[in-house]
Amino acid sequence: MDRDLMLMLYQRMFRIRNVEERIKHEYQHRNIRMAVHLSIGQEAVAVGVLAPTRTTDCCLSTHRCHAHYLGKQGDLQRMIDELYSLDTGCSHGYGGSMHLFDKQAGMWGSGAIVGGSVPMAVGMGLALKQAQTDNVCISFVGDGGVDEGAFFESLNLAALLNVPVLFIVENNGYSTITSQRLRQAAVDVVAKARSFGVDSVSVDGNNVLEVYETCQRVLESIRRDQRPRLIEAVTFRLCAHVGPGSDFGGGRRPEEELERWTPRDPLRLLAQRIEHEVSEGVQHLHEIQEQVLAEIDRVFETAKRHFNEINEREKLEAPRPPDPSRV
Ligand SMILES: Cc1ncc(C[n+]2csc(CCOP(=O)(O)OP(=O)(O)O)c2C)c(N)n1
Numbered sequence: 001m002d003r004d005l006m007l008m009l010y011q012r013m014f015r016i017r018n019v020e021e022r023i024k025h026e027y028q029h030r031n032i033r034m035a036v037h038l039s040i041g042q043e044a045v046a047v048g049v050l051a052p053t054r055t056t057d058c059c060l061s062t063h064r065c066h067a068h069y070l071g072k073q074g075d076l077q078r079m080i081d082e083l084y085s086l087d088t089g090c091s092h093g094y095g096g097s098m099h100l101f102d103k104q105a106g107m108w109g110s111g112a113i114v115g116g117s118v119p120m121a122v123g124m125g126l127a128l129k130q131a132q133t134d135n136v137c138i139s140f141v142g143d144g145g146v147d148e149g150a151f152f153e154s155l156n157l158a159a160l161l162n163v164p165v166l167f168i169v170e171n172n173g174y175s176t177i178t179s180q181r182l183r184q185a186a187v188d189v190v191a192k193a194r195s196f197g198v199d200s201v202s203v204d205g206n207n208v209l210e211v212y213e214t215c216q217r218v219l220e221s222i223r224r225d226q227r228p229r230l231i232e233a234v235t236f237r238l239c240a241h242v243g244p245g246s247d248f249g250g251g252r253r254p255e256e257e258l259e260r261w262t263p264r265d266p267l268r269l270l271a272q273r274i275e276h277e278v279s280e281g282v283q284h285l286h287e288i289q290e291q292v293l294a295e296i297d298r299v300f301e302t303a304k305r306h307f308n309e310i311n312e313r314e315k316l317e318a319p320r321p322p323d324p325s326r327v
């Protein structure tokens, strides 16, 4: 396995993990005041899928979009500014954590309606085809999105119109705290997609190298024949559905799942491989970690400084008298 590729994938996953760990910390200290859906434990999907894409490929995402935005090389400072509701944020402070855009990076947005961006991806795929490019639209959706009618209508239309869309079902087994088996009579996502005429395959979503290689191969096929494909990436959310907790305990998710999946943490798996297969691997990992953590510190300090300046300014402004017409 290529040494530079492994180190690049590790850098991207470590960066996403630690941005989100920092978001957790700031949230707990009430610095970030909006719902945050973290991808801790699922980083190999975003990174493995998006590393082989081009800037000119488009990406549409879900409520759990930080990792997709960063995997698509969206600007980190503008994402964190958005979480602090600053006008320098990637949605000018109006969208928040679930509405991330960076058109220059090919990140065309994300949204809170489960399954909502999947039909948009089909439209975007059609636009790419009509423009006679060989670019692809990557459409992320969770297993909860597979519960939605819009998902099936989108697969049908994508296959009927032959559009270059790569559907990625990020299957973490849960929609909030309800498991897939309690929601779907048939859980085989690959079989469902094939029944609509969409070629599909399932991968181990915690093995970033498997995700990367599969995605690279599938993207080449889509560019060649302009037909949609679907990849199901089976993974696990090590954090809560929303916010900084874990959803373990209180009967929300069984603790055995955490014990089973923790050794399969995607960062841990790749770090182990690098330590064994790359000469001076441990040294390389330390260098990456140091450089990424310093960048994250800089970015959060910049956002917090800007946020505090605004708060101070607003405190100094004289309180406005009430408007008599509205009292
Ligand atoms: C149409 C719609 N129904 C319900 C919700 C409430 N909701 C928000 S996130 C979520 C879970 C989605 O699960 P999944 O698609 O598997 O994504 P995950 O959270 O696991 O990443 C639900 C049901 C919503 N936002 N939109």
Ligand SMILES: [Mg+2]
Binding pocket: 142, 143, 144, 170, 171, 172, 173, 174, 175, 176
């Ligand atoms: Mg899910």
